[in-house]
Amino acid sequence: MEENFSILNLTKGKLPRLPFAVMKDTVLGPKYCLSIVFISEKRSRELNKTYRQKNKPANILSFPYDKKNGEIFICMATAKKQASDFDRTLTQFIGFLVIHGMLHLKGMQHSSTMEKREVEISKKFNC
Numbered sequence: 001m002e003e004n005f006s007i008l009n010l011t012k013g014k015l016p017r018l019p020f021a022v023m024k025d026t027v028l029g030p031k032y033c034l035s036i037v038f039i040s041e042k043r044s045r046e047l048n049k050t051y052r053q054k055n056k057p058a059n060i061l062s063f064p065y066d067k068k069n070g071e072i073f074i075c076m077a078t079a080k081k082q083a084s085d086f087d088r089t090l091t092q093f094i095g096f097l098v099i100h101g102m103l104h105l106k107g108m109q110h111s112s113t114m115e116k117r118e119v120e121i122s123k124k125f126n127c
Contacts, residue, residue: 004030004031004034005021005033005034005035006034006036007020007036007037008037009038010038010039010043011040011076011077013038017091018091018094018098018125023099023102023125024102027102027106028102028105028106031068032069032070033069034070034102034105035070035071035072036071037071037072038074038075038076039074040077041057041075041077041078042057043073044058044075044078045057047073051063057075057077057078058075059074059097060072060101061101062104062105064105070105072101072105074094074098074101076094079093079097092126095125095126095127099118099125099127103117
């Protein structure tokens with residue numbers, strides 16, 4: 001694994017096989033330092049309540065620390081429940097969420113511009 005990229009699985013489940021490091025380099029660039037953490041629904045709810053004042057688990061939370069460092073938290077259980085709502089397999093949905101979260105780390109807000117960029121990148125990675 002690259003020194004500027006890490007994945008931590010704090011769940012009991014297996015992670016989907018996706019080219020996370022390549023995705024990171026594509027969206028954020030090779031110098032960006034990114035950590036992706038897979039968390040439980042309980043932890044997701046705690047983070048979402050603390051940082052977004054929403055008392056429910058989020059499928060993904062992105063935390064930019066500065067222009068070159070950030071962290072993404074993904075709740076696998078929530079993503080698993082939502083994948084079919086987006087007509088995606090769990091692996092495809094996790095890939096999409098990672099792309100979505102990385103675009104937030106770049107400073108993008110929900111908009112048609114962000115959606116277009118998500119579609120472009122998702123196609124590259126079959127998400």
